[in-house]
Amino acid sequence: MPATIWKRHPRYSIVLFVILIATSFILILSGSIDNPDSSLYHRPHHNPSATIMSLNDDIEQRLERSEKYYNKALKDRKALLDRFGPRPEDVVTFPDHDKPYTICTFRVAHDISIIIAMPSRLFALSLGTRTHSVTFSRPSFLFGRNFFPAAFNCPYEVRHLGTLADGGKWVCGLSRMEREPDCVVYSFGISGDSTFESELLQNTDHCKIWGYDFSVGGFADDIPKSERWRTNFQPYGLAGKDSAPSADPKMYSLQSLMDMNGHDHIDLLKIDIEGWEFEALEELIKPYLVSGKPLPFAQLQLEMHVLDMRFVKFLGWWQMLETAGLRPFWTEPNLVYIDYTRATPSLTEYSFINIKGDNVLTRPTKPRHAHDAVYV
Structure with a gap:
């Protein structure tokens, strides 16, 4: 009888076989998790002294x-x-504004910029194009x-x-x-x-x-x-x-x-x-x-x-x-x-x-x- 089912419905038989294998695996894994001492899934006993060390x-x-x-x-x-x-x-x-590593206070007509003065360098960061008086600390x-x-x-x-x-x-x-x-x-x-x-x-x-x-x-x-x-x-x-x-x-x-x-x-x-x-x-x-x-x-x-x-x-x-x-x-x-x-x-x-x-x-x-x- 099983051989007849296999011959008549091979795809059905394969799906059924896969389901049975998956179910068995899940049951075994579940039992292993519930029982930490099982051979498949063994979790060592927690040792507070070792953790503290x-x-x-x-x-x-x-x-x-x-x-x-x-x-x-x-x-x-x-x-x-x-x-x-x-x-x-x-x-x-x-330091005062004209010393190294300070931000300058200035007025600009066309471009608002932050000028950061550093030794032998000058950087400008453009912020806009409107006329403003800008004051920074x-x-x-x-x-x-x-x-x-x-x-x-x-x-x-x-x-x-x-x-x-x-x-x-x-x-x-x-x-x-x-x-x-x-x-x-x-x-x-x-x-x-x-x-x-x-x-x-x-x-x-x-x-x-x-x-x-x-x-x-x-x-x-x-x-x-x-x-x-x-x-x-x-x-x-x-x-x-x-x-x-x-x-x-x-x-x-x-x-x-x-x-x-x-x-x-x-x-x-x-x-x-x-x-x-x-x-x-x-x-x-x-x-x-x-x-x-x-x-x-x-x-x-x-x-x-x-x-x-x-x-x-x-x-x-x-x-x-x-x-x-x-x-x-x-x-x-x-x-x-x-x-x-x-x-x-x-x-x-x-x-x-x-x-x-x-x-x-x-x-x-x-x-x-x-x-x-x-x-x-």
């Missing part, structure tokens, strides 16, 4: 590689300083992008939190903070925008934020009511030293505030305090340099208000940050300030990672408490 090796290699690149940037800085100094005292923070080519580039690589993902305008910040490794059981965030300079703090809370499970700003009465309405319990606010200012008890507004050093709150670490430190950052960070960092202990925070989101600060002074301050273990992984000028004031980009955002000590970004194995470890 691999992560340890990986994070150490990534940090070492980034440090190697950063040391190259330090050599390049010295070479640039020799070229435009050679002493730091000889370098102008924001002087970018910090020498100051920011060349002398102090964000030459370090965050070993994890880099993500922007908050508004894309003034107030948002670039964060390294938010995924490392998502389930950190005792995640601590300090935010200095709240003003009227809390979109950064709001997004940080909504993207983490346990992070709590301590906010400080004597110019406002609390966080803005950007933070949902459901997340307010994870915030703490005081109308204090950040300074290098504590003010007198009767002072108004009250000013405290970062270490004093950490002592008040009972904190021994900060996972993310955001500072935007209109120029006070230089004194505050200098007074904070110096004791750690003397003791050799690592800074108490894992990363720093900082807006620098350089304004009229001399290059040589800023260089010394910046090198202090580097000596303490801070490495910039992101930078951008405050374009809102530049556009509004038509001034130099003396307000610049920087994000740093702290490569020294045991913190959430240099410790890949597990959270601070072993019983809360989550293996991925």
Whole structure:
């Protein structure tokens, strides 16, 4: 009988045969997936210890590689300083319009162009054919992008939190903070925008934020009511030293505030305090340099208000940050300030990672408490 069917309907028989083979293969494969110990599809047993060891090796290699690149940037800085100094005292923070690496302000009758003046070169970019008066700000080519580039690589993902305008910040490794059981965030300079703090809370499970700003009465309405319990606010200012008890507004050093709150670490430190950052960070960092202990925070989101600060002074301050273990992984000028004031980009955002000590970004194995470890 089967032979008769084959002879009468050969095409039908071939299709039926293919269907039977395919069905058998699917059933075998399905059973193998359900049973990891099957011989066809064997998936080795997951070993958390092996995974942790691999992560340890990986994070150490990534940090070492980034440090190697950063040391190259330090050599390049010295070479640039020799070229435009050679002493730091000889370098102008924001050169005049007629100096190298500046954008000129000019009036043109037939063609609107941006003229970029560089040593022995002149470039023009045509923008149109109507008569206009064009004014551009002087970018910090020498100051920011060349002398102090964000030459370090965050070993994890880099993500922007908050508004894309003034107030948002670039964060390294938010995924490392998502389930950190005792995640601590300090935010200095709240003003009227809390979109950064709001997004940080909504993207983490346990992070709590301590906010400080004597110019406002609390966080803005950007933070949902459901997340307010994870915030703490005081109308204090950040300074290098504590003010007198009767002072108004009250000013405290970062270490004093950490002592008040009972904190021994900060996972993310955001500072935007209109120029006070230089004194505050200098007074904070110096004791750690003397003791050799690592800074108490894992990363720093900082807006620098350089304004009229001399290059040589800023260089010394910046090198202090580097000596303490801070490495910039992101930078951008405050374009809102530049556009509004038509001034130099003396307000610049920087994000740093702290490569020294045991913190959430240099410790890949597990959270601070072993019983809360989550293996991925």
